[in-house]
Amino acid sequence: MDEAAAVFSATATAVRVDEPLLGGGLITATFRTDHLYKGEPETEFEVSTRAQGSACGYTFVKGGRYLVFARSADSGPATTLCSGNLRLPAGEQPLRLSDRTQGTKLTPELIAALGTPTRVDAEQEPPAPDRADLRAIATVVGALVLTATVIWMRTKPLPIRNTRPGAETAPSRPRRASTEPESPRGA
Numbered sequence: 001m002d003e004a005a006a007v008f009s010a011t012a013t014a015v016r017v018d019e020p021l022l023g024g025g026l027i028t029a030t031f032r033t034d035h036l037y038k039g040e041p042e043t044e045f046e047v048s049t050r051a052q053g054s055a056c057g058y059t060f061v062k063g064g065r066y067l068v069f070a071r072s073a074d075s076g077p078a079t080t081l082c083s084g085n086l087r088l089p090a091g092e093q094p095l096r097l098s099d100r101t102q103g104t105k106l107t108p109e110l111i112a113a114l115g116t117p118t119r120v121d122a123e124q125e126p127p128a129p130d131r132a133d134l135r136a137i138a139t140v141v142g143a144l145v146l147t148a149t150v151i152w153m154r155t156k157p158l159p160i161r162n163t164r165p166g167a168e169t170a171p172s173r174p175r176r177a178s179t180e181p182e183s184p185r186g187a
Contacts, residue, residue: 003069003071004039005038005077006069007068008070009065009067009094009117011064012066013032014062018048026050027051028048029047029048035092035117047076048075049079049080056080057081058080065091066086067084067085067086068085086106087102
């Protein structure tokens with residue numbers, strides 16, 4: 001627990017492969033937190049681990065509830081097979097000695113070391129965006145629409161004015177008067 005930057009109980013809401021499985025791969029699990037034992041309270045954590053147990057990866061399953069011990073890594077929170085993670089029974093209650101876990105059992109020492117958890121309200125609304133942010137977004141969208149309209153207008157083909165069969169498609173010029181007199185028809 002000393003090496004962990006965050007310790008929490010949470011339900012996995014998504015599990016995705018970030019790197020190919022060849023060479024250990026990398027998996028990222030997204031968790032909806034219910035109780036925090038160590039670290040900053042977050043309603044959601046993304047934790048990476050190796051994809052294979054032989055590369056010290058921990059297997060998370062979408063919908064499963066876990067006690068997660070995450071350390072700080074360059075790419076964000078990370079965990080391993082040896083970090084102490086536990087599969088917990090479904091629900092959102094704090095840990096109890098009577099909980100049936102998969103793998104290592106909960107012990108009085110572990111519960112004492114974890115201490116009193118902080119309840120994380122998963123229903124908490126995210127902060128509303130600032131109005132200045134909304135104005136900036138609206139300005140950028142407006143500029144993109146204006147730019148697209150100008151480009152479309154410049155690339156739009158000009159309409160053909162003369163549509164008679166065999167007629168020139170370019171605008172015709174008036175004919176110049178001939179300087180030679182016309183020859184008589186009968187000659």
